Amino acid sequence: MDVFSSLMDGFATALTPMNFLYAVIGVVLGTAVGVLPGLGPAMTVALLLPVTYALEPTSAFIMFAGIYYGGMYGGSTTSILLNTPGESSSVVTAIEGNKMAKAGRAAQALATAAIGSFVAGTIGTTLLAVCAPIVVQFAVSLGSPSYFAIMVLALLAVTAVLGSSRLRGFAALGLGLAIGLVGMDSVTGQQRLTFGMPLLADGLDIVVVAVAIFAVGEALWVAAHLRRTPLHVIPVGRPWMGKQDWKRSWKPWLRGTAFGFPFGALPAGGAEIPTFLSYVTEKRLSKHPEEFGHGAIEGVAGPEAANNAAAAGTLTPMLALGLPTNATAAVMLAAFTSYGIQPGPQLFASQGPLVWALIASLFIGNLLLLIINLPLAPLWAKLLQLPRPYLYAGILFFATLGAYSVNLQAFDLVILLVLGALGFMMRRFGLPVLPLILGVILGPRLEGQLRKTLQLSAGNPAGLWSEPIAVGIYVIVAVILLWPLLMRLWRKARPGRSSLLPANSGAADYSD
Amino acid sequence: MTIVVGYVPTPEGEAALAQAIAEARKSNSRLLVINSSKGDALVDNRYAQEPEIQSIEDRLATQGIDHVIKQPVRGHDAAAEVLDAAEEHNAELIVIGLRRRTPVGKLILGSTSQRILLEADCPVLAVKAG
Numbered sequence: 001m002d003v004f005s006s007l008m009d010g011f012a013t014a015l016t017p018m019n020f021l022y023a024v025i026g027v028v029l030g031t032a033v034g035v036l037p038g039l040g041p042a043m044t045v046a047l048l049l050p051v052t053y054a055l056e057p058t059s060a061f062i063m064f065a066g067i068y069y070g071g072m073y074g075g076s077t078t079s080i081l082l083n084t085p086g087e088s089s090s091v092v093t094a095i096e097g098n099k100m101a102k103a104g105r106a107a108q109a110l111a112t113a114a115i116g117s118f119v120a121g122t123i124g125t126t127l128l129a130v131c132a133p134i135v136v137q138f139a140v141s142l143g144s145p146s147y148f149a150i151m152v153l154a155l156l157a158v159t160a161v162l163g164s165s166r167l168r169g170f171a172a173l174g175l176g177l178a179i180g181l182v183g184m185d186s187v188t189g190q191q192r193l194t195f196g197m198p199l200l201a202d203g204l205d206i207v208v209v210a211v212a213i214f215a216v217g218e219a220l221w222v223a224a225h226l227r228r229t230p231l232h233v234i235p236v237g238r239p240w241m242g243k244q245d246w247k248r249s250w251k252p253w254l255r256g257t258a259f260g261f262p263f264g265a266l267p268a269g270g271a272e273i274p275t276f277l278s279y280v281t282e283k284r285l286s287k288h289p290e291e292f293g294h295g296a297i298e299g300v301a302g303p304e305a306a307n308n309a310a311a312a313g314t315l316t317p318m319l320a321l322g323l324p325t326n327a328t329a330a331v332m333l334a335a336f337t338s339y340g341i342q343p344g345p346q347l348f349a350s351q352g353p354l355v356w357a358l359i360a361s362l363f364i365g366n367l368l369l370l371i372i373n374l375p376l377a378p379l380w381a382k383l384l385q386l387p388r389p390y391l392y393a394g395i396l397f398f399a400t401l402g403a404y405s406v407n408l409q410a411f412d413l414v415i416l417l418v419l420g421a422l423g424f425m426m427r428r429f430g431l432p433v434l435p436l437i438l439g440v441i442l443g444p445r446l447e448g449q450l451r452k453t454l455q456l457s458a459g460n461p462a463g464l465w466s467e468p469i470a471v472g473i474y475v476i477v478a479v480i481l482l483w484p485l486l487m488r489l490w491r492k493a494r495p496g497r498s499s500l501l502p503a504n505s506g507a508a509d510y511s512d
Numbered sequence: 513m514t515i516v517v518g519y520v521p522t523p524e525g526e527a528a529l530a531q532a533i534a535e536a537r538k539s540n541s542r543l544l545v546i547n548s549s550k551g552d553a554l555v556d557n558r559y560a561q562e563p564e565i566q567s568i569e570d571r572l573a574t575q576g577i578d579h580v581i582k583q584p585v586r587g588h589d590a591a592a593e594v595l596d597a598a599e600e601h602n603a604e605l606i607v608i609g610l611r612r613r614t615p616v617g618k619l620i621l622g623s624t625s626q627r628i629l630l631e632a633d634c635p636v637l638a639v640k641a642g
Contacts, residue, residue, distance in 0.1 A: 082554065084554065226551070226587070227550075227551035227585055227586070227587055228551055228554075228585075229551065229559070229585055230551060230554065230555060230556030230559045230585070231554065231555055231556075231561070232555065232557060233555050384553065385553050385554075385555045385556065385557070386553055387550070387553045388552050388554070389552055
């Protein structure tokens with residue numbers, strides 16, 4: 001398996017006029033939803049899922065990848081110019097970025113964010129192309145017990161590490177797993193959670209669930225909090241950087257990439273923790289520590305590189321293992337399933353051309369994003385003047401249309417509304433959305449692996465820890481679960497030391 | 513008595529404010545400055561920010577005009593806010609700035625000034641920029 005020649009084949013596929021067009025549409029849409037707070041790539045991909053059924057899977061995934069990367073670029077624009085993070089991964093960027101903009105250095109902040117994103121995205125995508133096949137080689141040797149353990153780890157890690165409250169996280173995860181259970185059991189044919197309704201026997205369509213939770217829930221939430229004091233966008237000149245800015249930016253870019261990629265690839269890594277770590281590191285290493293808090297360019301360059309590298313990192317387990325670690329990856333995984341493509345380690349073998357075209361399109365998308373973001377950031381900021389009622393009315397319209405078009409069944413609209421109300425209540429009570437959506441998507445596959453394991457061991461639960469890798473992973477799971485207890489003991493033993501872990505920073509609350 | 517002025521940070525708005533100040537000095541009335549936004553967009557350039565409001569505040573104070581500046585964000589359009597304020601304070605005069613609008617633009621977007629002119633119960637003084 002030659003990575004380079006596969007990648008070149010991928011470029012050939014991704015550069016056909018049609019696919020290139022979808023890449024352009026993807027990055028433009030992605031930047032737009034990135035700029036607008038409250039709209040994220042996960043919601044956009046979910047809304048577009050039904051629309052893209054008619055497309056070639058390759059074209060659809062090229063567009064989705066563009067949206068995902070675009071969201072990371074767009075978020076920084078809003079953070080810097082408005083002091084409101086466009087995406088949860090841009091929360092840290094706002095700290096220094098907005099200070100720079102207020103000091104008249106908005107252009108430099110935007111430039112370092114865009115170029116840093118490009119550098120990190122390119123390095124990250126290269127790492128993805130190199131690492132993913134290696135992970136696959138390792139993954140094909142894994143049996144059901146190990147898979148089961150990895151999925152348990154992913155679910156628990158997302159639930160326990162991200163977000164402000166473990167209890168809320170587990171509540172959301174439970175809801176998600178319950179939604180995933182609805183329908184007929186594939187082995188015994190038993191009806192589960194169908195309440196005697198034949199329409200529920202096929203289970204809930206994942207597209208309807210995703211659209212309801214992300215789009216309808218968010219739209220209702222925004223409608224309930226519509227009015228807020230409007231702000232002005234800080235004016236920018238042409239984004240460009242002086243020699244000094246380059247000199248101070250390139251190291252943070254590389255360090256941010258080094259933080260972002262591995263954290264993105266880990267379950268529960270996400271893009272929030274590496275951006276925070278990158279910020280803290282830059283603050284400590286900076287030759288101008290006095291500038292931090294007043295607009296230090298390192299504080300923009302590092303985190304912005306970190307969030308793009310994390311985006312590339314997230315795609316590694318998604319493509320190599322079929323394991324999503326954030327909301328957008330989860331929805332993309334649902335897209336694979338709805339195209340009838342089985343995600344997992346066999347993906348590279350069975351859908352090689354698609355996967356490599358997807359990876360190649362990430363390189364292309366990155367370049368396109370640099371071109372449309374660097375000179376046009378102030379134009380993108382104009383999107384923020386859009387009255388939100390129009391915007392959300394449009395989203396609700398597309399959500400309804402999409403949910404109906406999946407199965408052409410009016411009953412799906414009822415499900416859409418019920419789950420949309422659930423999404424609203426979750427936001428109201430601070431329940432993170434990510435564990436729910438991962439529960440819905442991974443739950444049935446988790447159950448499948450559990451059953452396979454138990455069948456192999458003839459019903460003996462010891463089969464669950466029959467592989468050494470599985471045992472190792474359960475140890476990690478135990479550490480994650482017992483972490484608060486361990487921390488408490490640690491603090492008691494050594495009083496006066498506080499932890500630097502950003503796990504409970506509010507940043508993760510947006511979860512999308 | 514009170515004079516109500518609809519203010520926006522544009523040349524038309526500035527002209528209206530200047531005219532309103534002149535009127536207020538002539539009749540020694542209280543000046544009520546209204547700068548509103550529906551608040552449904554994240555960014556609204558017609559909603560004055562802190563420094564702009566502060567400079568108007570200073571300007572009115574140095575001229576010795578009894579004044580109130582209000583920035584309602586209640587989801588109503590600017591015309592409704594100005595008319596509300598005029599009614600509530602029993603205004604003797606409303607001052608607004610006019611800008612050029614094509615007939616088509618007026619058809620699509622409506623006209624704040626037209627609505628104030630037609631619906632106000634007191635005299636309305638409309639000024640143009642420059």
